[in-house]
Amino acid sequence: MVSSPTPAAPALPLREDLRGEQPYGAPQLSVPVVLNVNENPYPVAPEIVADMADAVAAAAVGLNRYPDREFLDLRADLAAFLLRESGAELLPEQLWAANGSNEVMLHVLQAFGGPGRTALSFAPTYSMYPEYAxxxxxxxxxxxxxxxxxxxxxxxxxxxxxxxxxxxxxSVVLLASPNNPTGTALPLSTVEAVLAEVAALPAGGVVVVDEAYGEFRREGVPSALQLLPQHPRLAVSRTMSKAFSLAGARLGYLAASREFVDALRIVRLPYHLSAVTQAVARTALRHSETLLARVDELRVRRDETVQWLRHNGFTVAESDANFVLFGEFDDRHAVWQGLLDRGVLIRETGPAGWLRVSIGTAEEMQSFRTALMEVVNEQ
Structure with missing residues (x-):
């Protein structure tokens, strides 16, 4: 019996601007040294894990009900943390949170962007910004x-x-500071100049300073949080993925005027922040001092990495983040592949000829240095 050919699947009515696009994502490969996505290399301490487990267990009792839609307790905890960390005096209603700073940024573009509107940033910068747009x-x-x-x-x-x-x-200006992938922090005078120019536009606009790596900035580098009282169209976004070692928890947040936050409440999906996420994040904030204790160590290792790279003849961008951009290579992909062949995964991103390495443990950074010199010396 001759089987009939399987009919071709009909073309799906995908939006024209999405045809040929690929999903975002850095490589997730099983290698000994993973230094490509700017994660904190240190896991959450066992005693905090236990506390999180208790909080999740307590939340699980009520999982038959929807979570707290406004999550004001979490927003109050975030406000208290920013007061301790940066001296910013904020009401809970001035904080917003979502599933990573990615969703926070998407809310901003949903509220203030849209057809006929424009978002502006300055390249090279975070590769997800154009995807939000x-x-x-x-x-x-x-x-x-x-x-x-x-x-x-x-x-x-x-x-x-x-x-x-x-x-x-x-209608939206996105300023990453420290910038990804370069690690560059902006002086507040630049942010203020942008704010003044946006305020002068006939239709106005909003400015978002993305401080996803803000906890890693060098001594004396200010946060845009201090500008919030004078600028109701400014928002400052942060994340718990990096400094807090909580990339897997997916909790990002934003500080702004109450009016700005209320605009984001309009576009969020119902009950977008699960009870489990809220429980984990609140527990982490109670232990913020312990979770952030190794940030200074990572700063020192970052600066040591910058010095080592320069000493060995590489061009290196100054960094206020937990990663370093370095180059310049005639064939950066060959260098990236050579490192990968030696069990070290970094990121092929940024301007042509440059690579980015996240700051890991002392042992991971030694593996990176050894592998890099082997690759370069073979070329």
Whole structure:
């Protein structure tokens, strides 16, 4: 019996702007040394894990009910943490949280972007920003950061930024500080210049300073949180994925005016933050001092990595994050592959010819240094 050919599956009515697109995602490979996605290399301490387990067990009793939709207790805990960490005096209603800072940013673009509106940032910067814009049908444009060889490598020139704002009239400006993938922090004077230019637009706009790596900034580098009282159109986003060692918990948050946060409440999905996530995050905030205790160690190791790379002839961007961008390579993919062949996974990202390495444990960084020199010496 001759079987009939399987009919071809009909083409799905995918949005035209999504045809040919690939899902976002850095490689998740099983190798001995994983230094490609800026995770904290240190796991949560056993005693905190136990406390989280108790909190999750307590939350599980009520999982037949929807979670607290407004999660004001968590928002109050976040406000208390920012008061201790940065001296920012905020009401719980000025905090927002979601499943990672990715969802927080998506809420911002849903509320303030959309068809006929524009989001602006300065490249190179976080590769997810244009995807937030795409997914919300927001036009995406970029200005340029200063070149690597300038006096302010990968910084944002305020005059250029203001010119771009006047030209494109964005409804949303995204400023990563420290920037991913370069690690560059912005002076508050640059943020203030951007805020003033956006405020002067006929339709106004909002500015988001993305401080996902803010806890790793060097001594004396300020947070944009201190600008919030004077700027109701400013928001500062953070995450618990990095410094808190909670990448798997998926909790990001944002501080802004109450009016700004209320706009995000309109576009969020119902009950978007699970009771389990809320329980884990609140437990982590109770243990913030312990969870953040190794941030200083990672800062020191980052600075040591910068010095070692420069000593060995590499060009390195100054970093206020938990990663380092370095180069410049004629064939960066060959270097990346050579490291991977030796069991070390870093990230092939940023400007052409550059690579990014996350800061891991002392042993992981030694493996990285050994592998890198082997690869370079073979070329």
């Amino acid at each position: 795409r997914d919300t049908l927001t036009d995406w444009v970029t200005g340029e950061r200063r070149p690597a060889g300038s006096e302010d490598p990968f910084g944002v020139d305020p005059e250029h930024a203001c010119s771009q704002i006047r030209h494109h009239r964005p």
